[in-house]
Amino acid sequence: MRRDIFQAIADPTRRAILVLLTTQAMTPNAIAEHFDSTRQAVSNHIKILSECELVKHEQVGREIYYHLEKNKMKEIDQWLEQFRKLWENRFDNLDMYLANIQKENKDQNKA
Secondary structure, three states: OOOOOHHHHOHHHHHHHHHHHHHOOOOOOHHHOOOOOOOOHHHHHHHHHHOOOOOEEEEOOOEEEEEEEEHHHHHHHHHHHHHHHHHHHHHHHHHHHHHHHHHHHHHHOOO
């Protein structure tokens, strides 16, 4: 079953796993060491991330290493970009509004 990537990043543990994998590929045991949950719970999170194609696994000898699928993360970034632009515009408008208020206050204090 393929899941939606936003379903994957909705969980804080899965987001933390993604952050861990930004620096290096890791085995499930190495990932699990960073959490206070069971190895099985972490494996379930990794399974969901894999189903969403946010992580890929690679067999190296007897070990399985998981790594972040950076191209898939771009899909999230593209979706967020529309909101980023919206908020940047709103903050720019707020900055202009506050600058105008400050200018008016200075002008009134001079008079």
